Amino acid sequence: MTEMELVEPAEPKRRRREKKQRTPRRERERRGILSGFAGAVVEAWDELRVHRTRVLLSLIGVGVAVAALTSVVGIGAIAQQAQIEQLERGSGRPATLILGSPYEIAAADPYSAPPTPDPDQLREVAATVIDRYSIEYAGSASWVQTSVQFADGVSMADGQAVDVDYGVMHRIQVEQGRWFTDRDELRLAPAIVVGQGFYQRLGSPDLATHPTVTLLGENNVTAVVIGVLPYPGYDDGLRMYLLNSSYSALATPAMLTQFYPQYEFWVPTDMADELAQLIKRDVAGAYGEGWQVDVSRNDYLAWEGGGDPLGPIRLVLAGISVLILLLGALGLVNISLVTVRQRIREIGIRRSFGATAGRVFFAVMMESIVATVVAGAVGVMAAVLIVQNPAVRNLVAAGLTDVPPFPAEAALIGLGAATLVGALAGLLPALVAVRVKVIDAIRY
Amino acid sequence: MTLLRLEGVTRSVELPDGEKLDILKGVDLDVSVGDHVSIVGRSGSGKSTLLNLLGLLDTPTSGQIFFDDEPLERLSGGRRDRKRGRDIGFIFQQFNLLGGRTALENVMTPLMYATGRQFWRRRTLAEQMLDKVGLSKRMQSTPEKLSGGEQQRVAIARALVRGPRLILADEPTGALDIETGAAVMALLDEVAEQSGAALITITHDANVAALARRHYRLDRGVLAPIDVNRVLAASLPEATL
Numbered sequence: 001m002t003e004m005e006l007v008e009p010a011e012p013k014r015r016r017r018e019k020k021q022r023t024p025r026r027e028r029e030r031r032g033i034l035s036g037f038a039g040a041v042v043e044a045w046d047e048l049r050v051h052r053t054r055v056l057l058s059l060i061g062v063g064v065a066v067a068a069l070t071s072v073v074g075i076g077a078i079a080q081q082a083q084i085e086q087l088e089r090g091s092g093r094p095a096t097l098i099l100g101s102p103y104e105i106a107a108a109d110p111y112s113a114p115p116t117p118d119p120d121q122l123r124e125v126a127a128t129v130i131d132r133y134s135i136e137y138a139g140s141a142s143w144v145q146t147s148v149q150f151a152d153g154v155s156m157a158d159g160q161a162v163d164v165d166y167g168v169m170h171r172i173q174v175e176q177g178r179w180f181t182d183r184d185e186l187r188l189a190p191a192i193v194v195g196q197g198f199y200q201r202l203g204s205p206d207l208a209t210h211p212t213v214t215l216l217g218e219n220n221v222t223a224v225v226i227g228v229l230p231y232p233g234y235d236d237g238l239r240m241y242l243l244n245s246s247y248s249a250l251a252t253p254a255m256l257t258q259f260y261p262q263y264e265f266w267v268p269t270d271m272a273d274e275l276a277q278l279i280k281r282d283v284a285g286a287y288g289e290g291w292q293v294d295v296s297r298n299d300y301l302a303w304e305g306g307g308d309p310l311g312p313i314r315l316v317l318a319g320i321s322v323l324i325l326l327l328g329a330l331g332l333v334n335i336s337l338v339t340v341r342q343r344i345r346e347i348g349i350r351r352s353f354g355a356t357a358g359r360v361f362f363a364v365m366m367e368s369i370v371a372t373v374v375a376g377a378v379g380v381m382a383a384v385l386i387v388q389n390p391a392v393r394n395l396v397a398a399g400l401t402d403v404p405p406f407p408a409e410a411a412l413i414g415l416g417a418a419t420l421v422g423a424l425a426g427l428l429p430a431l432v433a434v435r436v437k438v439i440d441a442i443r444y
Numbered sequence: 445m446t447l448l449r450l451e452g453v454t455r456s457v458e459l460p461d462g463e464k465l466d467i468l469k470g471v472d473l474d475v476s477v478g479d480h481v482s483i484v485g486r487s488g489s490g491k492s493t494l495l496n497l498l499g500l501l502d503t504p505t506s507g508q509i510f511f512d513d514e515p516l517e518r519l520s521g522g523r524r525d526r527k528r529g530r531d532i533g534f535i536f537q538q539f540n541l542l543g544g545r546t547a548l549e550n551v552m553t554p555l556m557y558a559t560g561r562q563f564w565r566r567r568t569l570a571e572q573m574l575d576k577v578g579l580s581k582r583m584q585s586t587p588e589k590l591s592g593g594e595q596q597r598v599a600i601a602r603a604l605v606r607g608p609r610l611i612l613a614d615e616p617t618g619a620l621d622i623e624t625g626a627a628v629m630a631l632l633d634e635v636a637e638q639s640g641a642a643l644i645t646i647t648h649d650a651n652v653a654a655l656a657r658r659h660y661r662l663d664r665g666v667l668a669p670i671d672v673n674r675v676l677a678a679s680l681p682e683a684t685l
Contacts, residue, residue, distance in 0.1 A: 035563040039556045050544040349540050352501065353602075354529010354557040356522045438501045439492075442540060 040359060044366040048374075051339075058335040059375035062421060065328025066379030067386070069321045070414030074387035075396050076317040077407040082397030083313065087300040088171050092264055094301040095272035096169065099126065099263040099279060102291045119248075119261050125286045126263045129279050137266040139163025140244055144251075147216035148238065150201050154216065157198060157238035161247035161261070169266045172241070177207040177227035180243055184226070190215075190246030193227035195239030215242075217250040272297060325417050332425040336368060340429035347433050348441025361430045368426025369419060376418020380411050446513065447609060447642050448475040448498065453507035455493050467493045469665040470507070477609065479642040480633070482656035482672070484649075489662045491646045492614065498644060499612050500528045529557045533603030533641070535632070537615035539595040541587040547574060547598045548583040554606050562606060573601040577631060593624035600632055604639060611636050613645045617652055629655055 048055050088094075101122060123140070130138045141162045148157045166172065167179040174193060184191040189212065194202070205211035207225065215221045223242065242250075244261070267275050280295040287293065340347075347360055355363075384406050386392055455468040467490045475481055485491045496502035497509060500516060509516045511531070516524065533554075541550045548570050555566035562569065574583050577597040587595055596616065603611055616632060617625030633655055636643040647653050650672060659672040 032559040035559045039563060043556055046545075046549070345540070346542055349542065350553065350557075351525065352499065352528070352534045353554040354525055354606075356525040356557075358522060359525075359557065439496045442536065 036359065040362045040366050041370070043363045044370045047363075047367045048371055054335075054339065055371055058332060058339070059371055061331040062328045062372050062418060063375040063379040063382070065324050065331075065421075066376045066414045066418045067382040068324045068379075069417055070380050070383030070410050071386045072317055072321050072324070073410035073413050074383055074407055075392070076313065077404055077410060078387065078393060078397050080313060081404045084300070085171050090170075091298045091300060092169050093171070093266055094299040095267055095269040095297055096299045097265040097267055097272060097276050097279060098296050098298050099129075099265070099283060100294045100296075101260045101262060102283065102287050102293045105290055105292050122261060122263070125283050128286070129282055130265070132282065133267075133275060133278065135265050135267060137165045137169050138264065139165040139169070140261040140263045141166055142244075142247075142261040144242075144247055146240075146242075146247075146250065148198075148240075149214035149216055149220075151203070152201075155201070155238055157240050159192075159240045159242055161244045162241055163244055165266075166241075166264070169264060173230060174227035175230040177225070179227055180241075184243060185245050187224070187246075190221060190223045190242055190249070191226040192223045192246075193229065193241040194225055195229045195236040196231045197236050198238045198240055199225070199228045201238060215250055219249065221246070221250045269301065272302075321413075321417075325421060329421040329425055332368075332372065332421060333428055336425050336429040337432065340364065340432050343433075344436050344441045347436050348438050351436070351438040352442060357434045360436075361434045364430040364433045365423065365426040368429070369422035372418045372422030372425065373415065376415050376422075379418065380414040383410065383414060445477050446474055447477050447479070447511070449473070449510040449513070450497070451508045451510070453497060453504040453509060455490075455497065455502070456505045467665055468497070468504075468667075471665075471667045473660070473667060475610070475642050475644060477642055478637070478640050479658065480636065480645075480656040481643070481658045481660065482645045482647060482653035483660045483662055483667070484647055484653045484670070484672070485662035486648060490665045491648075491662055494662060494667070495612055495614050495644075495646050498610075499532055499534060500524050526557075529554060530606065531609045533606065533608035533611045535596070535599050535603045535611065535613040535616050537618040539587070539592075539599045539619070541595055541598055541602075543587060546584045546586055547579055547590065547594075547601075550587070550598055551601045551605050554602060558606055569605055570601075573605045574598070576635070577601045591624075592620050593628055596620060596624075596628045597631065600628070600635060604635055604641070607639060607641075609641050611641050611643045613643065613647075615647055615649075616645065617647070617649060625649075625652070 092098075126138070126140065129135070139162060141160055144159045144161050146157050146159055147154050160166075162180075164180045164182055164184070172179055172193075177193070179193060180191060192213070192215075202211060202213060202225065205225075207228070211225045212222050213225065215223050223246070229236075229239070265275070265279065276295045276297065280293050283295070284291065284293040347355075351357075351360065387406055387410075450471050450473040453468060453471040454466065456464050456466045459465055471494065473481075483491060483494065493502070497504055500509075500511075503517070511527065519527065541547075542553060545553075548567070551570035551573055552566045555562055555569060558566070571580075571583065574580055577600055579594060579597055579601065582590060582594060585594075587598070590598065596619075600616075611632075613632060617629055620628060629652055632643070643656070645652060645656055653659055654672050656672075659670050660667050661670040
């Protein structure tokens with residue numbers, strides 16, 4: 001080795017000192033912080049790389065915990081969506097305003113009074129309101145009973161006379177065929193959508209053959225089955241939907257006396273209260289004095305006293321998630337503590353080369369956080385695969401109309417939880433590492 | 445110019461039975477820039493304790509240590525750590541290389557605690573340093589695949605890579621055979637001289653101690669100058685203190 005080769009590797013002292021004097025102190029401090037941070041990250045990554053087998057084994061628990069947590073949150077979101085859809089099928093989407101049939105105040109009991117007002121008059125008033133407030137989805141819905149001629153005899157079917165928009169407003173889903181469209185209003189043979197019981201009573205015909213059934217009324221009407229509802233999980237009897245226009249043609253005067261249509265308006269939730277007042281004012285104005293007009297909300301968000309109907313589900317899911325996370329964190333803390341004790345000598349060596357207590361603390365913390373964030377990302381990816389799996393979705397919530405995307409909140413919660421677990425699991429070992437006596441550690 | 449000065453330094457510890465054990469008793473020492481000092485002593489004489497004090501790894505019970513004429517007691521823990529990283533290089537008897545890391549990564553380790561150009565150019569600096577100790581072809585070897593002599597050369601490269609002003613060598617040849625030890629000491633001496641750093645060698649080997657320009661003996665906590673050549677002559681052929 002020549003003398004030339006044995007020069008100092010770093011810059012000569014004088015030059016370094018001169019440069020130091022030229023560089024403002026604040027700038028040097030900034031560079032120091034930057035390189036200190038970068039150094040801690042590089043150091044943490046190197047540690048993970050060198051101890052990858054141990055790290056991998058210790059992080060399996062965290063990855064699984066995060067995957068479970070994220071899956072639970074993700075599946076919870078789907079289950080929640082399923083419940084929301086279920087509620088919306090019954091009472092409409094938020095915010096659904098319901099305009100009942102106005103009745104004369106003089107009548108003691110509106111339901112025993114003659115069918116007032118005239119359904120046509122109500123339809124005209126409702127149309128004015130819909131137009132005035134540019135309401136995109138609206139329509140009337142009424143419970144009706146109709147005699148149906150099946151091959152094996154006549155039976156009464158429970159039905160709902162609705163408008164086309166009802167399908168969107170109540171998330172009506174058909175298993176076969178389709179829901180009504182505006183063109184169905186023009187049919188001479190009215191279209192009907194039937195439940196499973198009705199469909200089976202018909203002999204489960206292929207809808208492509210346009211199966212028909214006779215509805216008995218003022219004029220017997222041959223209706224065409226265009227859609228079949230899915231099995232609701234219970235015997236739904238003889239259930240069917242038909243359009244209001246079809247029912248008017250079918251109903252006898254006696255049937256019309258029992259016909260109390262109500263209008264539903266799907267409006268933005270933040271405008272619901274104001275619109276309810278306006279609609280009530282407009283309808284009352286159209287009918288004049290002596291008429292009682294009620295406009296109310298009946299969607300699940302408007303339910304009073306019960307609080308958040310999805311609260312219990314959220315609470316249970318949160319409890320399960322926290323438990324899963326705690327188990328993962330405990331496992332990691334345990335392994336981290338054992339590991340740091342095995343690394344005491346190495347920490348001592350690093351301290352002898354200038355690693356400050358803060359740097360050692362930060363590096364051990366960072367190592368834990370970097371590792372758990374990586375494990376968390378893997379866990380989140382696994383959770384996405386689980387939650388997006390069609391088999392899992394069907395198991396949790398079959399028949400969703402609005403299949404929610406993988407909830408971003410679940411991914412964020414998963415990653416956040418992984419980071420938190422990493423920080424907590426790194427804290428104890430980092431404190432142990434800082435308390436290491438350098439002299440003893442080197443001889444360890 | 446005095447780099448390191450010890451004035452009446454003592455170090456004592458409390459034993460489990462409550463008794464006080466004096467390990468170092470009033471140690472005085474001056475080390476100048478470019479100096480080469482050896483400290484010899486038997487096991488249990490307080491060599492390692494003195495090394496820890498010199499390396500800012502420990503604080504004295506009484507007395508004062510000055511580095512660049514600045515009393516170290518004024519320095520906070522963090523500043524002391526940074527000063528150690530910047531100005532002091534350690535060479536240990538058992539090499540203390542980090543397992544699982546290559547020679548290059550080991551030499552890069554001290555630069556991880558540097559700032560500015562030293563940090564960002566750490567790979568280049570480490571490669572240059574390994575080249576200087578003749579290990580340019582073993583950079584990617586882990587300690588397990590290196591001989592004792594090679595490991596100690598990696599340790600020397602690691603100690604010198606930040607350009608320290610003081611090198612502390614604790615039994616640098618203790619784990620090596622005589623020939624390899626002599627080669628390593630020659631290298632250490634040469635590198636230290638070239639860099640202008642002061643070198644303090646703590647050893648119980650009189651032959652190693654003899655390579656220094658000034659010699660001290662630590663006996664029962666008391667540090668005193670000695671004529672190492674006289675000791676060498678008297679203790680031949682073992683030449684061990």
